[in-house]
Amino acid sequence: MTTTFLSYRASTPRFWLIAAIGALVSAVGFGAALYMEHHGHVVTGMNNQVVWGIPHVFAIFLIIAASGVLNVASIGSVFGKAAYKKRAPLSGLLSIAMLAGGLFVLMLDLGRADRVMIAATYYNFTSVFAWNVFLYSGMFGIVAVYLWVLMEKRMYAFVKPVGIAAFVWRLILTTGTGSIFGFLVARQAYQSAVLAPMFIIMSFAWGLAVFMVVQRTMYDWNAMTLHPAVRRRMKHLLGVFVAAVFYFVLVYHLTNLYFAKETGFERFILVDGGIFPLLFWGGWFLLGTVLPLALIYLPALAFRGSVLTASLLVIFGAFCQLYVFIIGGEAYPMDIFPGMQASSSFFDGQVATYAPSLPEFLLGIGGLGVAFMITLIGIRVLKFLPEDDLTQLEAAAD
Template identity: 30%
Template sequence: MNLTFTSIEGKSQGFWILAVTLGALSVIGLTCFMVSYIQGHYVLGTSNIIPWGMPIVITIYLIGLSAGSLILSSLTYVFGKKEYRSISRLAVFLAIVLIFGAMIGISLDLGRPEKGWRLFMFFIMNNMRSMFAINGILYGGYFAIGIFYLGFIFAEKSKWTRALGILAMCWASLVHMGTGAIFGFIAARPIFYSPIKPFEFLAAAMASGLALLIITVVSVFHFTKRKFDRKIIFTLSQMLLVLVIILSVIVGMDKLTHLYVPHREPALWLLSGPFSLVFWGLQVGCGYLLPLLILIHPRFKKTIKGVMIASFSVVIGIFGERFSLIIPGTAYPLPFYPGKIEGFWGAAGSFPFTPVESLMSIGVFAIMGLFFILGLKHLELLPLNEGAEQTPVPAEKG
């Protein structure tokens, strides 16, 4: 099937209302960042007990979404699945926007963001035995590869596109496995430490990236009044089902391992302590159980509405997974003196949500949303007419 790609006009009232709203939220977010830069990170709710807050949660969450979306674009450009060609450009661009948002998130967490250039002084100013330094290479390279990848797709150079697609797929896998290794290799933090954490991160990236891609495709095609083959969405939903099952098994094994070892108190605290609602409600309930129930239900799995609810549930649940890793993982006190509680440092930390941090976090998503809709307006990302060849799909009931 030959497809002609085009951009949207972006002249409707709804488009401009959305653009202005996202722009205003972006300005508010940047203003809150300046407040945190001037007054210090204590306005973000972080402390010496919990040094990582929402910027880090958002960063690793967006890295996963981006990696998953980019890997899925390889269905067309690497594995030759032409039926997904109509959404592959959108997947690559979405991945670029998401990794850009992740890099913004990292910058927000730096006490001196104007020194961010030092992150890229490899082998000169960085300790290259550190996973943080290694991930600096992975993130910067990933962003550059994504841009070149999209450029070759626009140029329709199939030979180079496939080569870059293979590189992008492998690099994206390394990016999120490397992010998982940052946490999984921290032996001093029992909730973090796990040799399967890189694989858990990769599975979560694939699941959340696919879920967000489904939401984006259905929403963009709906609001731009484009037709699409709904069979594509149903096929992707079955992939999502498999990925959620794989992720559930990996997370289950990870938590059972933590519960089996003699030093199981941190795992018990995560599963039954003050943050347990995030784990059981968001991560397990929204991230695993609800989408599984929908995607195996004989009726709901055959409706766009059901697939969309399952996808939204996965996206929200994986965010809960990231939150339940970072905040409880740093809140649990380190065993400086095993068997003893040494004053302030022996108590679990608390994490207050502050207005500055909340608005700054919303600002990150607003900046990404603004870049995304501007990309739809100025780049040829969407098929001109995707209604020519459609596989009949039974009408939804109700």
């Protein structure tokens, strides 16, 4: 065969080692899910107060980032930027991989994971969850077609309409993911229209950060360096997205602070809620927002790997932010009787405690493993390394 699979050929033993690790992580995640399925959720830290836990942090990160990572392709196909066009196939692959990883976690965390067929055959169309089942499966289909038209020369003429369809679809998809929370009127943390656009902008930032980490890794494997102009452009885009997430989080908390009934919740998340203010200020704000922005925009801080570091920090911040948003939002007691102090055997009026157990954590990590494995297999069997540099490398190798 004449096709060059340069993305792995340079280091075959290392490829197999990495593949084995990825497979092991995925298998352990699956095993953890079987364990949870067998014993029931009693072996998790989740309970009747904190009903969604660490698995959902992983799953929602993967699903949001899956939508955002496709941004790279969209900028190429929809907005016609050449440097991004070359990266479109990798962007599509990552999107499918992370979506699959996220759904792996979400499905296996179900109380009745054996009833996936029911989830796929019974629909209640007033449910945002049911819409999302369509949005997720549609996303797989559209991105698969998108990859096909991107990689098959005879189909390349269709790349723009398909690219636009994918672009619109994933905006709807992330709106749907945000609306899972946005439509929840019961709890103080959610029920906000700002969540849908906030999730979209989070997807842009997190997806791009993931893309840059993967791109950098692939270049390293092949002993290549990214063209400085491309890197500069992408890192500045990441900076803009991170700043935009900051803006939305700011608006979300400021609107909450404006309503007297929400100040208790804001105080809990921002000041005296223990782990939640710590993760919010230390994890998301300092390490996940301020530091990456400094690494991106302050030339004095630049070093080899500073963009990679910034991307990894953005991903770390994303996990902190989701933990605060999902688990913090559930831990704060619901105000069923406003103006009254409530107490009961079912923890009314009390902050819920949540300590993730090993199996649920392994399930979450397993989702990352699945996304990693799909990416790894994809780049091994098909040509996903951005092409501008491929020719460059071939010239160097000759």
